[in-house]
Structures are given as C-alpha cells and as structure tokens.
Amino acid sequence: MATVAVQSFFSAPLQIPKITQFKIGICQLKVTTEKSANIFNAHSLIQAAAEQGASLILLPEMWNCPYSTDLFAKFAEDFSDIDSAPSLLMLSEVASSLGVTIIGGSIPEKDAGQLYNSCPVFGPDGELKAKHRKIHLFDMGKPLPGEVQFKESDNISAGEKPTVVDTDFGRIGIGICHDIRFPELAMSYRARGAHLICYPGAFNMSTGATLWELEQRTRQDDSVSAVDNQLYVASCSPSRDSAGSYMIWGHSTVVGPMGEIIATTGHEEAVLIAEIDYAAIQWTRESLPLESQKHNDIYQFVDLLRESPSS
Numbered sequence: 340m341a342t343v344a345v346q347s348f349f350s351a352p353l354q355i356p357k358i359t360q361f362k363i364g365i366c367q368l369k370v371t372t373e374k375s376a377n378i379f380n381a382h383s384l385i386q387a388a389a390e391q392g393a394s395l396i397l398l399p400e401m402w403n404c405p406y407s408t409d410l411f412a413k414f415a416e417d418f419s420d421i422d423s424a425p426s427l428l429m430l431s432e433v434a435s436s437l438g439v440t441i442i443g444g445s446i447p448e449k450d451a452g453q454l455y456n457s458c459p460v461f462g463p464d465g466e467l468k469a470k471h472r473k474i475h476l477f478d479m480g481k482p483l484p485g486e487v488q489f490k491e492s493d494n495i496s497a498g499e500k501p502t503v504v505d506t507d508f509g510r511i512g513i514g515i516c517h518d519i520r521f522p523e524l525a526m527s528y529r530a531r532g533a534h535l536i537c538y539p540g541a542f543n544m545s546t547g548a549t550l551w552e553l554e555q556r557t558r559q560d561d562s563v564s565a566v567d568n569q570l571y572v573a574s575c576s577p578s579r580d581s582a583g584s585y586m587i588w589g590h591s592t593v594v595g596p597m598g599e600i601i602a603t604t605g606h607e608e609a610v611l612i613a614e615i616d617y618a619a620i621q622w623t624r625e626s627l628p629l630e631s632q633k634h635n636d637i638y639q640f641v642d643l644l645r646e647s648p649s650s
C-alpha cells in the first residue's frame with residue numbers, strides 16, 4: 340500500500356507582530372443599488388470605526404454591489420488600475436488618511452474577461468498589500484426552504500490559492516463567505532502561522548441562523564471540532580436590509596482563541612468594535628498543547644483510506 344506524506348498542521352511557529360493588542364472595527368454596511376452611495380457609506384463607517392479606536396477594519400462581502408450574480412459585471416473594478424476603480428481608490432485613500440489597515444470585504448473584480456469575488460487589503464500607507472479571490476463559490480444544488488436559487492459560478496470564476504497577508508496586526512488569513520465551510524483552508528492558515536482569519540461573508544437566512552456562528556467558532560480550530568480553538572476569527576456581513584437577490588443573515592462577529600464570542604451584533608447596519616490581544620493565542624496553546632499531542636501516525640490511516648477507498 341502506498342504511503343502518503345502527512346503534513347503537520349502546526350508547522351509554522353507564531354511570530355510576534357509589531358502590534359499585539361488593538362481594536363478591530365467591523366463595518367456591517369447597508370448595501371444599495373447605487374455604487375456611489377455604497378462607497379460613501381463605506382467611507383463613513385470606516386471613519387466611525389477609526390474614531391472609536393479601531394486600527395484594523397473589516398468590510399463585508401460584496402459591499403459596493405448588491406449580492407446578485409447578474410449585477411457583478413456592472414459593479415466590477417480592475418485591481419490593476421486603482422486610479423480608475425472608485426471603490427478601491429476610496430479604500431486606499433481612507434486607509435492612508437486615517438493610518439488604518441483595511442481588509443476590504445469583497446467587490447467584483449474584472450480581469451482578462453473573467454469576474455472574481457475578491458477581497459483587497461490596504462495598508463496604512465494606502466498600498467494594496469494583498470488580494471484574495473473567493474475559492475469556494477456558492478452554488479446551491481437546490482434552493483433551501485424559503486431561499487431563492489443561487490449559483491455564483493454562473494458569473495464568477497473561482498480563486499485558486501489561499502491568502503495570508505503580513506500586517507502590523509499579525510499574519511491574517513482571508514476567506515470569503517462560503518470559504519468558511521471548508522476546514523482545510525482554515526487549517527492551512529493555521530499551518531502558515533496566522534493569528535487571525537477574516538471572513539467577509541453574506542450568509543442567507545437559512546444557513547446563517549444555524550451555521551454562521553458555529554462555522555466561525557469551528558474555523559479557529561486545528562481539527563474539525565468546535566471545542567479547541569487557537570486563533571482569532573472575525574467576520575463581516577452586509578446588513579439585512581441590503582439590496583440583493585436574497586435576505587442576508589447579518590450578525591458580524593469576532594471570536595477569540597478559546598471559541599468565545601468577543602463581540603457580535605444583530606442584522607442592522609452597525610459598527611462593531613472588539614479588543615484583540617494575541618497573548619490569548621499564546622496561553623491557549625500553552626494550556627492546550629495540541630501540537631505535541633498530535634498523532635499523525637494515526638491520522639495517516641485516514642489518508643490511506645482516501646487513496647484506496649476499497650481497502
């Protein structure tokens with residue numbers, strides 16, 4: 340039987356970032372059908388978050404555009420030409436004028452005839468530091484009870500790589516909405532030494548009510564259990580009264596490394612501020628030293644079964 344190399348999911352040691360204690364601001368925006376109004380509103384809420392002391396700011400999935408696949412092309416911007424991309428230009432300017440780092444939710448990106456659901460990251464110098472393209476597109480097999488059909492891949496192409504970005508506020512892994520459903524992505528961020536995973540998202544009323552919080556508490560983990568969490572997770576949704584093809588759950592949230600909810604909100608437009616202290620990651624990992632307890636010799640068996648399902 341072939342042997343399979345099993346990667347340790349604790350491979351990268353945690354680096355100490357420049358800033359280990361800070362406030363994160365989560366802007367749960369109302370999204371309208373007017374792009375210029377969405378840009379103006381995002382600017383106002385980013386400013387409000389900074390005024391409340393936030394130095395890292397997170398926006399929702401598709402904040403410049405209603406969450407409707409048929410509108411993505413109309414609202415799309417070219418990330419290689421920021422001067423002619425009004426949403427990106429606003430983020431760049433407000434990041435540098437306020438001296439904040441912005442995990443810019445997502446907007447539709449156009450590139451070489453394709454559209455992507457992409458998250459831009461701007462540093463306090465206004466530079467685009469990273470871009471994450473949503474990897475797992477939200478294609479429903481059949482509508483959930485009470486929900487409309489949604490097939491993101493009709494208009495959007497999938498991203499092909501995970502994204503970690505080094506900022507003054509640590510190493511940040513990024514996933515967009517449905518990306519949260521796939522534990523392997525979060526595990527790979529953990530393996531790459533992430534302190535925080537940010538998920539801009541727009542869950543719907545069906546899966547939002549049952550899974551949105553659970554997924555965030557779970558995705559901190561190195562396994563698939565919701566119990567032993569060892570990094571920070573922050574999510575940001577549009578508000579429920581946003582325009583779009585389905586009703587949005589809302590409930591943007593920040594979760595700490597023990598799986599505890601640090602801050603959360605309802606479904607209305609809101610600026611949520613949460614205190615982050617990376618020392619909590621350290622003591623969680625010291626209290627629950629999963630790294631030294633891991634048994635890759637045993638889990639290798641699972642991988643072997645995957646390789647040879649009949650054995």
Ligand SMILES: O=C(O)CCC(=O)C(=O)O
Pocket residue numbers: 476477515516517518520540541542543546547
């Ligand atoms: O995974 C889900 O249940 C919802 C995902 C979603 O709404 C999205 O990816 O936009």
